[in-house]
Amino acid sequence: MENMSISARHIGMRFGRRGSEQTVLESLDIDIAPGSFVTLLGPSGCGKSTLLKILGGILAPTMGEVLIGGQPAAAAVRRRQIGLVPQRPALLPWKSALQNASMLRQLATGERFADAAPAAERALELVGLVEARDKLPHELSGGMAQRVSIARALAMDPAILLMDEPFGALDAITRDQMNENLAEIWAATGKTILFVTHSISEAIFLSDTVHVMGVKPGRIVETLEIGLGRPRTRQVFDDPLFSEYAARSRELLEPKVTV
Numbered sequence: 001m002e003n004m005s006i007s008a009r010h011i012g013m014r015f016g017r018r019g020s021e022q023t024v025l026e027s028l029d030i031d032i033a034p035g036s037f038v039t040l041l042g043p044s045g046c047g048k049s050t051l052l053k054i055l056g057g058i059l060a061p062t063m064g065e066v067l068i069g070g071q072p073a074a075a076a077v078r079r080r081q082i083g084l085v086p087q088r089p090a091l092l093p094w095k096s097a098l099q100n101a102s103m104l105r106q107l108a109t110g111e112r113f114a115d116a117a118p119a120a121e122r123a124l125e126l127v128g129l130v131e132a133r134d135k136l137p138h139e140l141s142g143g144m145a146q147r148v149s150i151a152r153a154l155a156m157d158p159a160i161l162l163m164d165e166p167f168g169a170l171d172a173i174t175r176d177q178m179n180e181n182l183a184e185i186w187a188a189t190g191k192t193i194l195f196v197t198h199s200i201s202e203a204i205f206l207s208d209t210v211h212v213m214g215v216k217p218g219r220i221v222e223t224l225e226i227g228l229g230r231p232r233t234r235q236v237f238d239d240p241l242f243s244e245y246a247a248r249s250r251e252l253l254e255p256k257v258t259v
């Protein structure tokens, strides 16, 4: 697995036809160090998912340039260096957890199931789900299904993992467990993770760097470097530094009240 930096310059994104265009992102610069955990935190509709896809080379911006490992982003996508974990797991209901976890790898590489299965099994181990390898999606809880979705991306062994609010639909307790598991996966694999969330505490718990975004047009209003030690456990929620980052994030995210 290669460790690749991401560098984006003057990123702008517009959607729609001429005359009724909407500027979603404007003049955005961002640098991401290899192996770091970076989160885009912002209100609904500020362009987090759009920026995530642009930074991962899945979507071409209307302005600016993204380099991954010094090359145009599309090259990293072609070389299967980018994995995506979407908001919903979207598993194939007739396939087992292991078959679902191996599916993207098979599609991308042309490998048969038997050849892709060992990587998928290792990925299921990483997400703590190897015992459920033969279960069908309807036999899995929401958290387990999302773990299979993460394993499906990990089975490709991409250098960069894009995670688009993967835990948004889970209950608070499961979400905390998933965050702890994700922090372990990140530490064990050394991947660069780009993560999108609405949740301030999730962002601070997981990240080295949090880019707080604003709306209309979407832009980075402030970047917080999270100086909390690692490995992090739930005790970190009681750290005064955690509260400081949370208070600052809240301040940036709350709409300004004008009297």
Ligand SMILES: Nc1ncnc2c1ncn2[C@@H]1O[C@H](COP(=O)(O)OP(=O)(O)OP(=O)(O)O)[C@@H](O)[C@H]1O
Binding pocket: 015, 016, 024, 042, 043, 044, 045, 046, 047, 048, 049, 050, 051
């Ligand atoms: N393919 C598209 N065509 C047209 N407009 C789009 C497209 N994708 C996104 N948009 C618009 O861009 C804006 C930002 O969308 P995006 O999904 O990136 O925001 P977000 O911050 O991730 O939102 P949420 O947190 O609700 O998922 C929205 O107004 C959305 O309607």
